Amino acid sequence: MNWKNIGSLLVNTIAISVLFFLILAGSSTVSHNSVIGPYLALGFLIIVAYLFGVLARELGFPSLTGNLLAGILFGPSVLGLISHNDIRSLEFINTIALSFIALSAGGELKLKNLRENARAIAGIILSHISLLFGGILIVMVPLLSFSGIQGISGTKVSWMAAFMLAIVAIANSPASTIAVINEYKAKGPFTDVALGVTMVKDVVVLLLFAVSMGIIRGIVGTTPLSLSFLLHTFGDIFLSIGAGLAYGGLMILFYRFVAKEITVFIVIAAFLANELAHFAGLEQMLMCMIAGFVVQNFSRQGPLMIEGIEKSHLPIYVIFFSIAGAGLDFSYLGSVYILVTLFVILRAGLIFGSTLLGAKFTGASPAIRKYAWTGFLTNAGLTLSIAILVEKAFPDWGQPLKAIIISVIAINQIIGPVLFKIGLVKSGEVKT
Amino acid sequence: MLARLFVILAVAVAYFSFSVIFRKRKLSTFVGMEYLILGFLLSKLPMEQASLKPLLFPFLGWIGLLIGLEVDFHYLKELPKHFLTKTVVWTTGLTAGIALGIFLLTGKPGLCVFALALAPISFRTVSHFIPDRGIENRTALFFVSILPFFILLLFTGVQILTLPLISILYLLCFSTLFAIFSRTLLSLNHRPEGLLLVLIGVIVLVSETCAVFHISPLTVSFFAGVYLANTCKKCDPIYRDIAADEKPLYMLFLLLVGMVSGIPDDPEFLFSTLSIVLLAGLLRRLFAKAHWFNLNRYSWAYFMAPGGLAIAIGTDIWMREGISLPGVWFPAFLVAVMVLQAMGVLSGKMEEMK
Structure with a gap:
């Protein structure tokens, strides 16, 4: 020092x-x-x-x-x-930065490495979906029922709010994960598993949330859960994947035939992807992640894209995370701090346990078993979107739930990256 | 939303295709003005132009800093007196001539300040046509390269004479404060990408502060640049970083200027454009042909193009005094600069062919 x-x-x-x-x-x-x-x-x-x-x-x-x-x-x-x-x-700068980060995250995922760690990734994800989701649901329902928080009263509402909190517990922040990996230039199986799980879970959370919203709407009676609703939701996700494939293809064409000013290009590409996604109502993160993944794995131009990203990532990360930090609202924390603290501790504990189990059953390396959980504590963009959408759909209990979620994000965003850095260093995948 | 999508697509296509097109036609010196034309075209889209204005200030700050960083007092001290006299005479003489012409044509003294924006000579154009680096040619090129410094000094002088006292105080106060502050901040131990980031932050902060207090970002950052160039040990990497992204930054600047200004459907606009072209063109030709400046060894056409600094100075004035200026004036000024630039490049090409 x-x-x-x-x-x-x-x-x-x-x-x-x-x-x-x-x-x-x-x-x-x-x-x-x-x-x-x-x-x-x-x-x-x-x-x-x-x-x-x-x-x-x-x-x-x-x-x-x-x-x-x-x-x-x-x-x-x-x-x-x-x-x-x-x-x-x-x-608006942050939404563009998010596209850039998603492109970068997709570009860091190498098919070869994913294949090698597929079992561990699948094991951890399944373990998170079952144990983490179930654990949070079981503990949070009685906690919410007796919390006395205005708006969250009665068993039915407590179940619905706990269901949303369980989804939030699974969600991670790909932006924070990729930022820490990029900063420490980490490489290795632990890094691949942490990134792979975070990326795939993003899609899983999106699907889970869409289905849960449909079910809850059906329970509340606003819109009954229908096949067309589910088709529409899944259709959006498939469309985003398709758009990502096409966008990645276009990026490959650029890298192949133009291949100049790669730093400027990646910024313009992120900007354009953001606008296209918003215009067509697609999932921006998913589309960009797929595009980055396509360039990295289905062309020889992956290193060129990564070079462009590495040259411009510092300004984008600094702006993104500082604006995100300024946007974190701690004013709610005072009223819900006991519940939030319990939730954060419970989530961390369940992440530790479920990751350990998932990794152990799939025969992952000791480094992954011991430290992979550190990569799954962050919470950010997607979690916040969930909170906002729930508040809009169910203002009565959505509002206090949003307060809880925002406080959870604030705490996890500070603790998460620090623990992940420690995990990366301890696993020996950080270049010194 | 569709308009915004279209703008980004147009920018992307233009950025990666224009340079190829113009290079193939050996018109690389014209590169820049085509973005202005694209900006004019995009201004017809239904977009809120007012929200784009604050984006222009950091570009002015960047240009000011870039020019300021090129000023080294050691070299200035060693310049022969007659050389300095020539640059001062060109700057003041040409500016005064154009200012007088503008006043006689319009009767509005407020517009005369634009004369300053019509005095620079595009270094890129001149160096394209005079590529030989013999001693005579080097002197001519050096003359062109040093002009911006004197023009910006005169620009500051004019501001001090015409601005209200409080604005002068702000100008002096912020120039000093930001110069010292930039030096302290940039002297820290930064990684290379960190230095660039701090520079971006400094430029944005300085420029937007100037916008708030209605003072010139070009002038304030120019003085910060001069101070850095002569006192900061890291001025070389700073200059390298700031000049490295010249192309995309100039492109965005010209594009934004075109978009914010637009082109009015007004006969007065055509008349104003024509007047500026004739006035500035004739006087520039007169000065370029004058024996005393020793530029008459080359074609006068080489010295017609005013370059990017002209647009920067014009924009700086317009951003601060926009409301008090006639609506058609700024677009007319921009088109006039474009025409002069095109005249310079095309006549130069014709001379070359001869």
Whole structure:
């Protein structure tokens, strides 16, 4: 640990924060276009998030933890230098960044490595779906029933809310996983299993959520569960996979026949994929993941894509995680902290147990058995989308549930990457 | 949403195809202006132009910093006095001539400041036509390359003379503050990609702060660049990073400028464009042919193209004083720069063929 470096990083962070505070104070005295505010905040956030990232690395944590903490500290929850309005305006950057991250994640998945670890990946996923899902459901139903949280009362509602929490428990954050892997340039079976499980689980969670929403709607009586609903849901997922295949094919054509300005290309490709997915109502993450996977595994241009990604990933990760951090709302934590703490501990315990069992039964290596669970603690984008959709569909109990989920995300996003980094180092897959 | 999708598709296709097309036709010096044309075309799509405006400020900051980083006082001190006099005379003389012409044509003193934007010479165009690096040619090229520094100095001087006192105070205060702050921040031990990220952050923060306080991002970041170039040990990697992405950044800048400005369907627009082209073209030709500048050894056409800096200065003025300017003026200015650029490139090509 270089204390001189840490000192100068801290001094610079304080100096820029004071300067930004003065700019904000001064800006309220002059009339200006309100559209400028978010971009001003972005400039500040990039600098402090980067400095926090370096600081985190100096202290032995992953950079993304620093980026997240910078967002939390300067965001509306703590110091308030970045407002809710700024975050809302900058969210579009994050949706583009998410496409980039999904492309990157797909590109990191190599068919050869997946085949070698297929048994372990399948075992862990099945174990998570059964043990983790079941465990959370069994414990959370009585907990929610007796929690006294307004809106979540009665056995039926408790079951429905617990069902959603069980899905949330399975979900991970591919963005955090890939960011930690990229930062430490980790390579090996443990890394492949962690990434493979996270990616496949993303699709599984999407399907589980779609089916659960249908069932709950049927129970509540708003829309009965029908075959057409299920077909529509599965159709969307298949369409996204198809679109990802086609998009990957187009990317291969570019890398084959143009193959210049690869850094600019990958950013434009992510931007375009994001717009296309939104326009066609497709699953953006799934589509991009498949596209990246196609380029990596069905052409010789995979390394070219990875080179472009590696050259541009730092700015994208710093911006993505700092905005995500600033968007984390801790104001709910106060009212539900006991339940949230119990849920986080229970989830971590069940992840540890189910991963160990899944890995053991499939004969995975000791490193995977011991440390793979560290890669499955993060929670982010997809989990938040679930919370928002549930709130929209069932405002009565969806609102308090969203508060619980957001608090869970906030805690897991801080703990998850740190533990995953430790797992990667301990498994010996980090280049020194 | 469809419009946005179309814009991104158009940008992607243009970015990867224009350079190939123009290079094949050996018109690489024109590259840049075609993005402006594309921007004009895209401005016809139903999109909210106002939301794009804040995106322009960081580009101005980047251009200012790029030029500032090229200014090294050691070299400036060693320049012969007559050389400096020539650059100062070109800058002030041409600007004053064009400003007078604009005033006589429009009767609006506020528009005269645009004369500054019509004084630069595109280094890329000139270096394309004068590729030989003999001593005489080097002097001519150096003259062209040093002009932006004097033009930006004059631009600052004009702002100090015309802006309200509070804006001058903001300008001086932020120029000093950001220069010192950038140096401290960039002097830390960064990994190469980290340095670029800090640069992006600094440019965005500085430019948007200038936008809030209605001061010129081009000027403030130019002074930050000059300060860095002469005091920061890391100025070489900083310059390398900032210049490496010149092509995509210029493309986006020109595209955005075209999209935000648009082209009005107004006869006054045509008249204004024609007036600017004639006025700036004639005066530039006169100056290029003047024996004293020693540029008359080459075709005057080589010195017609004003280049990207012209558009940057024009945009900087328009972004701050947009409301007080006639609606057709800025698009007319942009098209005039484009026409001058095309004139420079095409006449140069014809001269080459002779």
